[in-house]
Amino acid sequence: MKYFFIFLLIFCNIVFADSKEKRTNEITKNLKCLVCQGQSVYESNSDFAIDIKNFVKQEIVKNKTDEEIYEFLKDKYGQNIIFNPTFTLSNSALWIVPILFFVIGSILVFRRMSAK
């Protein structure tokens, strides 16, 4: 089980620092185009999405971190602009419940296998 968590941590921390454009793309893919239906900012061509894309590009040029950019946008537009919700009390269930599900499930499976 320990290894799953290590995996998970590694995944959350993968830093895409290759190029500025790649970073812009990664960030805008993670932002919801709030005026569109089911599109990310990256995919959309609406005025709203174009503004946000420009904004993210500028902030990256200014050497802002991803967190700073997300925080700013969250402050202005609310939590739902980010596709990957930040870890808060009401969101914690999103991560805890599936992991709990897996743990309980594996206990049941292993008990089943060793049951006489």
Place this chain on the structure above:
Amino acid sequence: MASNVANFILLLAIFSSFISNLFFFKKKYSHSIKFFNYSSLLVIFSFCLLVYFFCTSNFSISAVYENSHTLKPFFYKLAGTWGNHEGSLLLFVTIIAGFGSLFSYLFRKEEMYHFKSWVIFFQNNIYLIFLIFLISTSNPFDMIVPHPQEGLGLNPILQDPLLVLHPPFLYLGYVGFSLTLSLVLSGLVLRQLDNNWASIVWPWVMIAWVFLSIGICLGSIWAYYELGWGGYWFWDPVENASLMPWLAATALIHSLLVLKTKNQMRNWTSLLAILTFSFSLLGTFLVRSGVLNSVHAFANDPERGVFILIIIFVITLASFIIHSIYSSRTISIGNNFFFSKESFLNINNLFLLFFLFVVLIGTIYPIILSIFNETISIGPVYYNTILAPFVFIFLLAMSVGPLLKWSNKINLSYFGFLFVTFSISLCLSILIIILTNQNQLALFLGLLTSLVLILTIIFEFVKNKLFLKAYYYPRVLSHLGVGILLLSIFLNGFYSESKDFEIQLGENKEFNNLSLKFVNQDIYKINNYLEMKTDFEISKDNQIFTLKPSVRRYFQPVQITSETSIQPTILSNHYLAVNFPNQNENVLGARYYFNFFIHGIWLGMFLIVVGGMFSAFKKRN
């Protein structure tokens, strides 16, 4: 007139379905089955009538008036039948009836006549509930007086050949599982859930599974070619709604395998069968009730939503209660051995249900939070992060599992075998990582695990001469499909590139080793839409080709659709989409995608489906 005839037929169908129940309670089983079949024929006939009304543009029928137009090509007139809530619900009901009748026609074991009549009884009641819902809230044959001369037209985004086929396949899958539910409930009530039952259920589950898989693939292909967003899967709640029953059904198939061969896991298998249809119903609810704000959602109508919710509540709750009453606590025949087929099929179920659960939480959670006035969005990043580590382990388990033997028999030969494939995959993935200079752990693990799966299957196929044994084809094909699909997803995810740019006529853009020139632009006005066609000349590695993306603005209803242009090469796709110029500028926005290994994704999906087909139609031993 037309409307009255059709309504009369539907009423007759309800009536005869009631009669069927009546005969069942009086224990006149053959009559009960007969009347179910009458009812089913009537509903199928009424569906044909609706198709006929759509094809002949009979605008005295409201569903036709609202969703069709005389100028539409014949193909889309036909498709209009299920391109709306009422028509698609009639299709839904027709398929429930059709599966029931098909079963009553094909299932001819005289000694299990009692079982058969119970199956038809359950199927009849699922069908009846939906039929009543259809007539009372969404009757497709409502009449319009006076008779309008022209229809309102079909949503332009739906005018696409792939999207015409997508919903019927999806429904055949969703609704096909209703028969699985009837079969499992009858098995529970009669306490006949055994290996014999499992082999009766098998082809029916497989057929529905194949249809659902095809439906999902068509949707994905459509999204890739038509939406112009360069991707094939968006974790959109409506896509998730179709993925959830698919995952449940895939788990069901694997646990049926245990029931079929070892006569174990009865309770669990029956629970999965119930879950599968429950998730189909949940998907129906999500799409039709208006709780979602999504590309695919049908018109919002809370009243209908409440009805659907009540129906789903009744059907699923009843099924689960029947399950808890009749499930017998089987004494599991212990098998302590971890490296056995049973335990790996258990692990398979654990993982598939975990994936299902993640998708469920991700889809439902924002909806539930909306009750408390909180809004969050859950997108690809969440799913990718939480699923990826588990997918790697799942792939490894998938490589090992099929090599194992049932029960306690130890098969040592696979150790050396796996060692070889693992080493080769390790070398290959390290090589790929180094050559392409993409030092990312996720890519490495993805490549490694999916290559292990693919190579193991290929080696096994050659070494054990599996090509001589048709029995193994379904498993080999669909597992190979999964390996190729995931390998391609990883490659596509990490090696694809995209570029957003603004360009003027005649301008030339360069990026990486690709140059792109905007050579021509035409604007046409065609009766219902304005279309801008563009030509781009692209040269890469001494190769020159032209891409002709276009974009349409429909006037009624106002909507912009994008016609992407794609140049396939051996390993990848060059994909270009354009957008209308912004206000008072000649500059238009365009987006170029280099989609690596996208063919592999289609190939993987294709193999999975073909494997399923083999399994559905193979001779039973």
Place this chain on the structure above:
Amino acid sequence: MHLKKEIKIVIVIIIFSIFFSFLYFSMFSEKDFKPKAMIGKNLPNLSSKTLYSEIEKDLKSIAENEKFILNVFASWCVPCKVEHPYLMKLKEQGFKIVAINYKDNPSNAKQFLEKYQNPFQEILLDPKGSLAINLGVFGVPETFIIDNNFKIIDKHIGPINENFFQKVMNIK
């Protein structure tokens, strides 16, 4: 698990009722985006060139610690024409209205204001949409009410309607 059947059934019913009541209530909850993230927050420091003067001006200095209305508009935006009469009425009522001209061509904006009259005391230009992001704007038109401590009291998305108009009048 060795539960009695009755208990099992009760548990199933309870879980189902909870799950389905969630689904039921979710059908009636507001799903239109009602993004009120900016309400209650302070007005950010914004400055830009103005439409008629070419001098860079600061929004807060224009407001001078007075209650005022901030309207985001563009000449190419159709709903802006719809709400324009309301802005004129508010001006007549003595409200101070400051505008942000969103991604517009200045000469078109001037034409627009000549044609429909100018209700604004000052018009800041926002050619790239960067001011708009700082205000959490989704699209044009949008209207903010700001009190004398530069706090955003209310915000309206889309053209001003009778309802919002009354709200503004009450705040006065």
